[in-house]
Amino acid sequence: MNQEVYKKIKALADKYADDLKHQVDLRVEEMKHDDTSHYLLYRVLGVTDEEGNLIDLYQNKGRFLYKYAGAFLEEAATICMKHKFPDSAKTKIPNTLGQRPKTFEIDCLVGTLAHEIKWRDATTDGDHITKEHTRVKVIQQKGYTPIRVMFYYPQRAQAIRIQETLETLYNGIGGKYYYGDTAWKYIKDFTGIDLLEILETIAMSRE
Incomplete structure (x- = not known):
């Protein structure tokens, strides 16, 4: 295991964990003063006040957790890329095929390889496909490989169908689409860093 990269990702994980705890603690304190009159509807639907309170609490915690988990993993993957390719960087390019958005962001540009890094994408919004279609075409026209x-x-x-459409889109214009095990393998093969092993080691240290 590359100790230099491990230390960077461990420090990043510690920061995200502290920030997450702080945000959750603040929200839990705020919720103590929330209006709970809507619990009437919960009870009508067979959900007790206690259960309704837990549902609201974990819904709030979940929103923070998903946000922080995604941002952390995307940043950790970028650390691996920047270790192997110091000149790689987050880059914005103008939208040459439409007016909105004005620019598209490439999470990590390595030479002509334009990486979009996602922890997951559970969208079921059809507009997402349209925007992504435009994005990859703009990237391709720029001379980059999405x-x-x-x-x-x-x-x-429904979310799986959208991802299948996006995979076809990427492959159709000469891009690449990696997910699940192939995504972890791509990072390892491309950067020489076993990100999955690093995260498993950090997770075990929390236990």
């Missing part, structure tokens, strides 16, 4: 690296695949049927 590469999508998504570590966790969605589990719901």
Whole structure:
């Protein structure tokens, strides 16, 4: 295991864990003063006040957790890339095929390889496909190869269909689409860093 990269990702994990705890603690304190009159509807639907309170609490915690988990993993993958390719960087390019958005962001540009890094993508929004179609075409026209690296695949049927459409889109214009095990393998093969092993080691240290 590369100790230099491990230390960077461990420090990043510690920072995200502390920030997450702080945000959750603040929200839990705020919720103590929330209006709970909507619990009437919960009870009508057979959910007790206690259970309703837990549902609201974990829904709030979940929003923070998903946000922080995604941002952490995307940043950790970028650390691996920047270790192997110091000149790689987050890059914005103008949208040459439409007015909105004005620019598209490439998470990590390595030479002509334009990486989009996602921890997962569970969207079921059809507009997402349209925007992504435009994005990859703009990247291609710029002379770059669009590469999508998504570590966790969605589990719901409609979200899976959208990902299958995006995979066809990427492959159709000469790009690459990696997800699940192939995403972890791509990072390891491309950077020489076993990100999955690093994360498993950090997770074990929390136990």
